[in-house]
Amino acid sequence: MGRVSTFADPEVIKLCETSFVPVCTDDWYTRRRRDDEGEFFHKVAVQGPRKDRDGTRQGIYVFTADGELLGFKNAGQDAAVMKQVFADALAKFKKLPAARTKPGAVTVPPHGKLDPNYTRQLPAGALVLRANARILDRKGDAFAKGTCEFTGGDRASRDFVWLTKDEVQALAPAKVEVGFRYPVPAAVAERIARFHLADNTRGEPAFWKKDQVRKNDMTLTVVKADAESVDLRLDGAATMASDADLAKADRGYEVKLRGQLRWDTGRKTFTGFDVAGVGDHWGRSTFTPGDRPGRSLLGVAFGLADTDRPSERIAPQGLRDRNPYWGKE
Amino acid sequence: MRKWFQFAGLGAVVAVAVVGSGFCQSQPAPVVEQLSAAEFDKLLTAVRPAAGEDDFDKIPWRTSIWDARLKAAKEGKPILLWEMDGHPLGCG
Numbered sequence: 558m559g560r561v562s563t564f565a566d567p568e569v570i571k572l573c574e575t576s577f578v579p580v581c582t583d584d585w586y587t588r589r590r591r592d593d594e595g596e597f598f599h600k601v602a603v604q605g606p607r608k609d610r611d612g613t614r615q616g617i618y619v620f621t622a623d624g625e626l627l628g629f630k631n632a633g634q635d636a637a638v639m640k641q642v643f644a645d646a647l648a649k650f651k652k653l654p655a656a657r658t659k660p661g662a663v664t665v666p667p668h669g670k671l672d673p674n675y676t677r678q679l680p681a682g683a684l685v686l687r688a689n690a691r692i693l694d695r696k697g698d699a700f701a702k703g704t705c706e707f708t709g710g711d712r713a714s715r716d717f718v719w720l721t722k723d724e725v726q727a728l729a730p731a732k733v734e735v736g737f738r739y740p741v742p743a744a745v746a747e748r749i750a751r752f753h754l755a756d757n758t759r760g761e762p763a764f765w766k767k768d769q770v771r772k773n774d775m776t777l778t779v780v781k782a783d784a785e786s787v788d789l790r791l792d793g794a795a796t797m798a799s800d801a802d803l804a805k806a807d808r809g810y811e812v813k814l815r816g817q818l819r820w821d822t823g824r825k826t827f828t829g830f831d832v833a834g835v836g837d838h839w840g841r842s843t844f845t846p847g848d849r850p851g852r853s854l855l856g857v858a859f860g861l862a863d864t865d866r867p868s869e870r871i872a873p874q875g876l877r878d879r880n881p882y883w884g885k886e
Numbered sequence: 887m888r889k890w891f892q893f894a895g896l897g898a899v900v901a902v903a904v905v906g907s908g909f910c911q912s913q914p915a916p917v918v919e920q921l922s923a924a925e926f927d928k929l930l931t932a933v934r935p936a937a938g939e940d941d942f943d944k945i946p947w948r949t950s951i952w953d954a955r956l957k958a959a960k961e962g963k964p965i966l967l968w969e970m971d972g973h974p975l976g977c978g
Contacts, residue, residue, distance in 0.1 A: 559942070559968060559974060560940070560942045564968070565942050567941075570945055576963065579947050580947060580953070580967050580968070583970065583974075583977070584969045584970055585971050585972070594951050597952070597955070616969055617969070618965075619966050619967075620964065621958070621964055622956075627964055633968070643966070646964060660961055660962035661960060662962065664959065665952070665956050668952045689933050693933070700928050700929055712935075712939065713933060714978045715976055715977075739911040740911070740915045758978065759978065777915075815923075815925070815929075833925075833930045858934050867953075868943065868949060871949055871975055872973075873976070
């Protein structure tokens with residue numbers, strides 16, 4: 558809700574740019590971290606109502622660089638309320654001694670060893686794709702934003718795909734010959750199907766188990782090539798369902814995919830990676846109630862992320878459980 | 887943005903260099919029912935966030951509280967943390 562209310566409000570955006578240092582983290586990791594960042598957050602959180610270290614610590618916090626809590630609200634669904642929280646927190650900050658608030662007053666030591674269990678670092682040389690999904694309706698031969706009763710359920714969802722350097726190299730064509738067709742490496746196709754062809758438009762979805770991927774064919778075809786680059790078309794069809802008999806499956810997605818990729822032969826990486834898909838989705842998972850009745854269209858789109866932005870280097874949601882995401886189980 | 891990519895006139899170019907590892911590429915690739923190029927373009931537009939839809943992403947978010955501390959200390963500003971179970975900038 559914060560995305561469409563508080564943090565979409567022009568005054569709040571301006572405040573974040575001028576008066577605060579804005580930061581976002583996933584509480585699933587942060588509250589569990591046993592390292593400098595986790596301990597610091599614990600020290601801040603217990604000054605407010607979120608005192609239970611094992612319970613949720615979701616919320617919007619304002620605090621000083623040395624760890625004094627100045628404001629807290631559990632959610633940002635009302636921009637007017639949040640603007641007052643922010644104004645009050647800024648007023649408190651201004652009343653603190655300059656010896657604690659002036660630039661350079663606080664010394665922050667280097668972070669010690671990161672908690673390896675509850676931090677996720679982008680692997681060196683990895684490729685990051687932005688992944689969006691959206692409910693759709695057909696309007697003639699066009700696709701339109703779908704309608705649903707769930708607030709915000711018509712918005713494009715957001716996640717990221719991580720591919721390792723080796724996986725990226727394995728996606729490149731072995732033969733640069735127009736018409737050469739080859740399968741997307743199984744590890745990549747499986748990751749996309751299990752973790753990125755899911756309905757996350759109403760929140761955190763249950764990802765597909767390995768045996769719930771009923772069909773997964775993805776191929777790449779060389780369509781153009783020159784000395785600098787190779788253009789590829791991706792074609793795909795995947796079916797994920799909670800039961801092998803789709804008529805009995807209470808949740809499923811039958812999707813067709815198409816993509817346009819460009820492989821830079823000099824840099825040995827992809828400089829274009831646009832993929833789109835659409836198909837029938839049905840059902841819900843524990844944290845995604847409010848699904849549309851029966852089968853309805855769900856679209857997906859992938860594209861290269863801008864990894865210079867910290868916000869596009871956040872870990873895929875599916876990477877909380879590392880082994881399945883990396884194909885190790 | 888995708889003007890570089892042309893589906894038309896594909897038959898003319900044949901290159902000889904071999905790139906990539908070739909991993910698994912000796913396996914036959916299945917024939918997949920295709921989405922049309924026209925559907926592809928419409929889908930990308932329909933699914934991706936429209937202009938103004940993701941204004942929260944205009945905010946210069948950091949994703950590490952420690953990094954935010956360093957910047958806040960240097961600039962003499964308080965930190966604003968948006969903390970959710972499921973990353974506020976991902977997770978759906």
